[in-house]
Amino acid sequence: MLETPLHRKIIHVDMDAFYASVEQMDNPELRGKPIAVGGSESRGVVAAASYEARKFGVRSAISGVMAKKNCPELIFVAPRFERYKEISTKIHKIFRDYTDLIEPLSLDEAYLDVTHNKKGNPSAGLLAEEIRLRIFNELGLTASAGISVNKFVAKIASDYNKPNGQKTVNPDEVEAFLEVLPIRKFYGVGKVTTEKMYQLGIFTGLELKSKSVEFLEKHFGKSGAFYYQVVRGIHNSEVKSDRITKSVAAEHTFDVNLSSEIFMMEQLDKIAATLERRLKKQLISGKTVTLKIKYSDFTQQTRSKTLPYFIADKGLILEAVKELLYQEKMKNSVRLLGISMSNLNTELKKAVVVQLKFSF
Template sequence: MADDAAPPPIQRKIIHVDMDAFYASVEQRDDPDLRGRPVAVGGSRARGVVAAASYEARVFGVRSAMPSATAMRRCPDLVFVKPRFEVYRAVSLQIRAIFADYTDLIEPLSLDEAYLDVTDDRLGRGTARAIAEEIRARIRADTGLTASAGVSYNKFIAKLASDQNKPDGLCVIPPHKGAAFVAGLPVKRFHGVGPVTAQKMERLGIVTGADLRDRPLAFLQAHFGSYADYLYRAARGVDDRPVRSNRPSKSIGAERTFDTNLTDRDALHAQLSHIADAAWARVAKSGAQGRTVTLKLRRADFHTITRARSLNQPVRDRAAFLAIGGELLDAQLPVAEGIRLLGLTLSGILRDGDRDAETEPRQASLPL
């Protein structure tokens, strides 16, 4: 009798490459006076938001998207450097050219990180580990910068692994170790679990991956709704998402909920400026361009309003982004009961490195 059983699914070999403190490292590479010093790219001593921080600055708790004033309080010797996005994009293209020697399945997440599916061992390197090591060595030789990499059987674990031995590190998690690796991590490290969700989980007694794994799906659905299925699978090291070289475009933005409801126009515009700083830092980091600016406004009674404006060409810079947002805001004012939340996003996104086609892995013989 013929065996009609379906063949087992191909075990993917995924590498997540993440440049180490990319913007700040480029600045330290190009200016020897900055080497060994705490550096913040973006913002200034007076205002703005940190777009990136060197490892010397991170020791003091300085992080991206942090207001400059907060960063200064944490690190008084912090050196602020104006971002040079054209340089970062050029370096990013160098790095992606290296990736392209090993696979066509490249999914950029931003200028400084990407997923690679190397299931098809195009150059015959023998293992995914060997490919990751070679890529890291070539990045160092060609750009003078370091990269960390995670190697595993799916995207979720590969991304976690790339952060495991930073900076300038490599971490390989084979399939038989995936569930145990995830179980031992704090859930706040899981991709998609932000500070608010992490705090909610902690209140529910969920601190580690093991804690999350021990909660039944019904419990997670009751507390996290549609997000529950992702959490349930992630806690078990399961992620079936393919590396997509033509990732669908998404919006990029930021929002802020205020401690007290705001009615004053000047105060609202000041807050919108801070939100635009945070949002545009993410836009710049992603290497994205977009044509549509959307304002989100939530009144004190929790009624939410969104208003958008689309241009015939991409929004050129942060000033234009904020100007459009300000006009959309003014069109809604005054709001007598006050505003408790504002948000500003860019959509209609085109990203550097997007490709037109996606192909499937062709063999399953490459070990991790």
């Protein structure tokens, strides 16, 4: 049996094909059809795919060209992030009826600590069912959930009975659950690490568990200790409801590759304007400006500049971006440009809050 001093009850709620489901809900003509949000037949990358499209191998992060090849009947839909944010806000309003300990991972998924919940219900599984039912009844969308003693196991469990399902992994079931799990299903183990583990004869949680911490640290560095612990169900990270924004970004993929810096500056002006709006909407400014460049051969490069002061103004952002753009000659035509701000004043605000909190 898993021994944990924390006895937490964590729910991971994950909306089902969120962007695509919102589009199908808002446009009845798209229901039951394979759709991809983002990308196009000739350009761009898919941001999300409906379950009808996923049957054909269409998924997020693949190119629009490949998506259309996999599914000739695929319908491309332009993303509407303001709409997704609006729905996400309503979902979080439902969450807050149950707990204030909510840690969002993105617009469509979040951790909820319901150990001590507002309903006084000791069953996290029943709470998850109620939350999912309310999301469906009030918003018309389905969600899946994973319930367990920590965030790591809850995250994995939420994918177990998708779509529109849930799975509870009780404290005494955690280790057995992880032992039979394929290593590629472990949250935090990406494609490269999975291949490396395969080469070392590690295909399941049980085989990972058989390796010493020294062996894992030798082959995976600092991550080795993490793998050693999580496969034993040890993951003591708390649900943090006050996650601090660390960067704000805006980017654009072009229909036609750009080969002239002059044309690039025209596009960067628009991107900087979008970034400025996002920064000012959140009352955020930053010191580090990063220019992201993706070339026509899909190689990617970033160039950064840190200023001695915080900025959020488009003109000042562009001044830094122009310097970064002309820093070195382009090696190829460009398909995507992006600008991000980091080293934000949110960290400064956090420091002030901590200082005030412990000053008495």
